[in-house]
Structures are given as structure tokens and as C-alpha cells.
Amino acid sequence: MSAKDVVDTLTVLSAGASDDPSVLDRHVLEAVARRIHKKMDDYEAYSFTALQSISLNIFFDLAQEFPTVEHLYAVCLLIPKMFFDMECNLYVLDNKSGAIRRCAYRCLDADAGELADLPFPQKTVIREDRLLIPIKGNHELISQLPFTPREDVFGMLEIFPVSRLTEHDRLFFERYANRFGYQLHNRILANKNKEHLQFIRSLVKDIGHNVIVPNIYFKLYYKRLRSKIDLLKFFEWKLKQTFEGETPPGEALSPAHDKLLRDLGYIHEGLMDQYRQILTHYEQTSLFLETLLRRSHFEEGRYVLEKRACNFKKQVIDLQLERYRPRFEERGIEIDTSLGGVPDQEIEVVVDIGLVSQVYANLFSNAVKYTREVTDATGRKRRFISFGWERKENFFGPGRDGIKLNVFTSGPPIPPETAAHLFEEGVRGENASGEYGTGHGLYFIREVVRLHGGVEGYEATSLGNNFFFILPMDPVL
Structure with missing residues (x-):
């Protein structure tokens, strides 16, 4: 079956299986299917012997079984000795100091000493009856290593005597070193993450x-x-x-x-x-x-909500507005709530007050930086912001109303191609020139709003830009 046939079959089987667009994405399926077919062709061309195939399988099993880098070194060195009676040495960059370390199949582990400046070959070479094979990691993850290898090479496997190896044997050991390199790379990253x-x-x-x-x-x-x-x-x-x-x-x-x-x-x-x-x-x-x-954020590795009922206007909006009012005045920005944005009725919502307060802090901070002058319906030139809210009946399903919260800033509308990505990490609008920012604020808003089960959005208007988010009107506890 071709890669295309496999992808077509899986796409049909996965249709409707999930609302998550990332599940069985066709492009992902196609990429993986192509690699599987390529690997099938590669292994057919390798024609590894039964003993070579078994040795690779055992290497993968033990690489998963043993926990430490030292265990992985031992597995790498003992398999050539025990399966093929070949001597070997392993030289790797230390995952902390970046110095070269030398290992032998007897699991002796020490600094390379006089070999500290030993250059790792960029491709397999033969020197003095020894096969020197470079050890490379995953190129896409090289920058995450705690040291910086040259040309992705952070080690060398030395097999000897070469005189006992056929061309096919050399190919096997090159593939073997390649598999070891990926396993070592992952183990170093795992240790780094554990220390982190x-x-x-x-x-x-x-x-x-x-x-x-x-x-x-x-x-x-x-x-x-x-x-x-x-x-x-x-x-x-x-x-x-x-x-x-x-x-x-x-x-x-x-x-x-x-x-x-x-x-x-x-x-x-x-x-x-x-x-x-x-x-x-x-x-x-x-x-x-x-x-x-x-x-709890650090223990869980994500934002953890501590929700409680609050008067949204008094405990969130008003406090943040007063905090930014001097900065609005300094830039000549009016606070105009005459656009029908602030109803007389106050709202009570169950939220994490601290996180949602920072959502408004980000929106008002952006308003300070990006509000621009416009000509209003009366012909007057002015720059202003507005804010407010409106109830959205059954927005989250039957009997589950939402509350839409708006922060409007005057100025030219954001182009659609930019607006479509505003809430992504690192994205900044075209009007950001000259203003300090990292493009993280709107992404933070998206994360907090979605943690509350809400949605975020942007609307262009004739006078400017409206940023909003809609939260579920959960029952007051």
C-alpha cells in the first residue's frame, strides 16, 4: 500500500473522531507515512543479518530499560563486543562541562586527558585500523543541548580492528552509531529537563x-x-x-x-x-x-485556576482602569463609555481574579501603546478607548450563557492577515513600531481565557479595534 493510500484510509477512519484539528492531521500523516516508506526501503537496502537485527532490537530495548547516561554508554559499548567480538571506545562531550570523556566496554569512565582536543570526524573515516564513526544527535533539537557541538557532532565511536569488517559491517556500525546518537541526545535532554x-x-x-x-x-x-x-x-x-x-x-x-x-x-x-x-x-x-x-502553577506545569465569585466591574475592571488612568491622560487618550458599552447592571462572575485582572492589565497596557487618533462622527479628531460588556444567551450551549467583555481602542483597523494571528505567541501588529513589547500579552490573554473555558477574539470597526473575550456565566458558588 502506498503512503497516499494509507493516509487516505486513516483520514477516513479519523473523520469525526475528534474536534481537535491536531488529531490525525493529514499533513502529519503524510509526513510520517513518507518516512515509514523511506525507512522500509532503507532497511531493505541495508540487508542486515539476523544477528545484526537482533543486536539493534536489544540495543533499543535496553536503552529504554536502563535509566542513566552511564548505563547507555555501557549498552552501546558492550553490544559490539558481545555480539561481534569487536573492540570499541566511545568518546562523548560531557553533558555538563562540554569536555571530552572516554569510555571503554569495561565501563571505565574518565576524562580523555591528552585527548581533550581530539577532533571528532564529520564523516566515517579509517585511521590505523580503526573505524571512527561520528555520533550526531537530532538536528532539530541541537540548540537544546547544554553544550554546543560542531556540525551536530558530539561524540565518536571507535571500532577496531577494521581489518575484520566487511563494507556491509561498516554500514551496520554507522547505522548503530546513528541510533545511539539519537538515544544519547534524548537522554541528555531528559536529564537536563529533570535538573530544570x-x-x-x-x-x-x-x-x-x-x-x-x-x-x-x-x-x-x-x-x-x-x-x-x-x-x-x-x-x-x-x-x-x-x-x-x-x-x-x-x-x-x-x-x-x-x-x-x-x-x-x-x-x-x-x-x-x-x-x-x-x-x-x-x-x-x-x-x-x-x-x-x-x-500550584509550578507543581502542575501549567496555570492552575483558583476561581471565586467576584463583582467583575468593581474588583477587576475599575481597579485596572484606575491603575492605567494616569498613563491614558499622559498620552491624551479619553476614556469614553458613552458608546453603550457599560450597562447599568453590574456583573458577577466566577473567575480567578488575579489572572483575569492581568488580562485587563494587558488590554489596557496595549491601549496605552496603540490607541491612535481618528475623526469621529462629529468630525472631531480624538483618540480614545472604551470598554464594556454584554450578556450572550446560550453562547456555551443550552442554558449556559456567556458574558462578552470588550476593550476598544481608536485607530486604523488591523489588517485581516495580521488579525488572524494576533493571539499567537510573539505576534505584534503593524502599528507596534516604536512601542516596547514582546508579542506575549495577547497570547497570555488567550491562555487565561481558555483556561476559564472561554474564547478570545478581535473585531475591526470603522473607528478602531475591539478586543474581546467571552467567559461562561458559571453559577455563583
């Missing part, structure tokens, strides 16, 4: 101990600071009482006393204003820190 996970677990503990817990104590410091500022107001009142007691009835306070009281009032109001700004910044930063650095 261990580091993350340790880092999470450090974050909890050195960041999250100390951050909680700042709440106490802010309460004490507020009491000191309030005490200043009390002193202002006490001084006023004293000055009024010293002033003859019917007479105004002296200019000096009046100025002192006004100065104290000015200082008090200024401190209170700065206190409110700092406290708001602290509360939002704490919310984001405690949400993003949540221990």
Missing part, C-alpha cells in the same frame, strides 16, 4: 519563603504608615484648637498660625494622595505576584 524541574521546585520554595511571605508583612507596614499620616491630621486639629483658644473671641487666626495650619493640611493631603497611589500599586503588584508565582 528540580531547580524550579527549589525556586518555588525560595519564592514562597523570600518573596511571598515577606510581601505579606508590607500590609502591616502600610497600616502603620496610614496611622502616622492620620496622626498628622490629628496634630493639625489640635493645633487649630490651641490657636483658636489663644485668639481673642471674634478675631481671626493670625496669618502665621493660619499659614501653618494650611501648610499642615497641604502636607497631609499630599501624603494621603501618595499613600493611596503607592498602596494601589502595592495591592496590584501583590495580586500579580501571588497569582503568577502560585506554587
Whole structure:
């Protein structure tokens, strides 16, 4: 059966089996089918003997069975000795230091010493009755290695004496070294990932101990600071009482006393204003820190929701809007809710408040950077944002309403070819020139919205761009 016939059969069998477009994708099937046919042809051309085929099968079995890199070295070296009575040495780059290490079939493992500068051949060569075969990894994953090999070569298998090998034997050992290279590459990456996970677990503990817990104590410091500022107001009142007691009835306070009281009032109001700004910044930063650095995220390897009922406008939108209001004003951006976007009725939704707050933070941050001037229906030139929400009945199925949440920015619409990929990682609109950004914000929004079982989207309008997401109106717990 040809590759095309196989793909056609599997495509028919998989039709309707899943709503996930990645399942049995035709292009994937075609690519794999082509490689299978190529491998079938290759192995037919190799004409490996029964003993050679058995040795490869045992190599693959043991490569999966034994856990460590050292075990894999031993398997690689012992099979040529035990099956074909061939001597061999193995030279590989150490997966930590990048130095060359030498192994023998007796499983002796040591630095190569004087061979530290031994160049690995880029193709199989014969030197002094020894067959030197380069060991290569998976080219697509080379950049993930903890060291940088030259031309994808990070080792060499040495088989001797060559005089005992036929051309067919040499071909077998080249294929053998190739299989070993892929297995070693995967084992090195697995060890690297294991070390990475261990580091993350340790880092999470450090974050909890050195960041999250100390951050909680700042709440106490802010309460004490507020009491000191309030005490200043009390002193202002006490001084006023004293000055009024010293002033003859019917007479105004002296200019000096009046100025002192006004100065104290000015200082008090200024401190209170700065206190409110700092406290708001602290509360939002704490919310984001405690949400993003949540221990469960690291343990699960994904965002883990902690959902609870909230008043969406008061606990999410208003707080983020106030946080970005000074930046909107600085850029001359109006906040216009007269477009029918904000209903009188407030909404209560069950969500992860910390993560959804960051969704709005990303949307408002983008609005600061990308809102542009337009001419509105009255002929007035202006730049503005708007936001709001609307209920979508049965959006998620019978009896499951959704809530559509919008953030609109004025400016030229995003071209359709770009708009189709806006929520993908690293994608930035054509109006991003000159503005700092990584293209991660909208991707983050997509991840959080989908974790909530919602959908994200974009709509072009005559005056600009509307970014929205729709969340299920789950029952309030």
C-alpha cells in the first residue's frame, strides 16, 4: 500500500473522531507515512543479518530499560563486543562541562586527558585500523543541548580492528552509531529537563519563603504608615484648637498660625494622595505576584485556576482602569463609555481574579501603546478607548450563557492577515513600531481565557479595534 493510500484510509477512519484539528492531521500523516516508506526501503537496502537485527532490537530495548547516561554508554559499548567480538571506545562531550570523556566496554569512565582536543570526524573515516564513526544527535533539537557541538557532532565511536569488517559491517556500525546518537541526545535532554524541574521546585520554595511571605508583612507596614499620616491630621486639629483658644473671641487666626495650619493640611493631603497611589500599586503588584508565582502553577506545569465569585466591574475592571488612568491622560487618550458599552447592571462572575485582572492589565497596557487618533462622527479628531460588556444567551450551549467583555481602542483597523494571528505567541501588529513589547500579552490573554473555558477574539470597526473575550456565566458558588 502506498503512503497516499494509507493516509487516505486513516483520514477516513479519523473523520469525526475528534474536534481537535491536531488529531490525525493529514499533513502529519503524510509526513510520517513518507518516512515509514523511506525507512522500509532503507532497511531493505541495508540487508542486515539476523544477528545484526537482533543486536539493534536489544540495543533499543535496553536503552529504554536502563535509566542513566552511564548505563547507555555501557549498552552501546558492550553490544559490539558481545555480539561481534569487536573492540570499541566511545568518546562523548560531557553533558555538563562540554569536555571530552572516554569510555571503554569495561565501563571505565574518565576524562580523555591528552585527548581533550581530539577532533571528532564529520564523516566515517579509517585511521590505523580503526573505524571512527561520528555520533550526531537530532538536528532539530541541537540548540537544546547544554553544550554546543560542531556540525551536530558530539561524540565518536571507535571500532577496531577494521581489518575484520566487511563494507556491509561498516554500514551496520554507522547505522548503530546513528541510533545511539539519537538515544544519547534524548537522554541528555531528559536529564537536563529533570535538573530544570528540580531547580524550579527549589525556586518555588525560595519564592514562597523570600518573596511571598515577606510581601505579606508590607500590609502591616502600610497600616502603620496610614496611622502616622492620620496622626498628622490629628496634630493639625489640635493645633487649630490651641490657636483658636489663644485668639481673642471674634478675631481671626493670625496669618502665621493660619499659614501653618494650611501648610499642615497641604502636607497631609499630599501624603494621603501618595499613600493611596503607592498602596494601589502595592495591592496590584501583590495580586500579580501571588497569582503568577502560585506554587500550584509550578507543581502542575501549567496555570492552575483558583476561581471565586467576584463583582467583575468593581474588583477587576475599575481597579485596572484606575491603575492605567494616569498613563491614558499622559498620552491624551479619553476614556469614553458613552458608546453603550457599560450597562447599568453590574456583573458577577466566577473567575480567578488575579489572572483575569492581568488580562485587563494587558488590554489596557496595549491601549496605552496603540490607541491612535481618528475623526469621529462629529468630525472631531480624538483618540480614545472604551470598554464594556454584554450578556450572550446560550453562547456555551443550552442554558449556559456567556458574558462578552470588550476593550476598544481608536485607530486604523488591523489588517485581516495580521488579525488572524494576533493571539499567537510573539505576534505584534503593524502599528507596534516604536512601542516596547514582546508579542506575549495577547497570547497570555488567550491562555487565561481558555483556561476559564472561554474564547478570545478581535473585531475591526470603522473607528478602531475591539478586543474581546467571552467567559461562561458559571453559577455563583
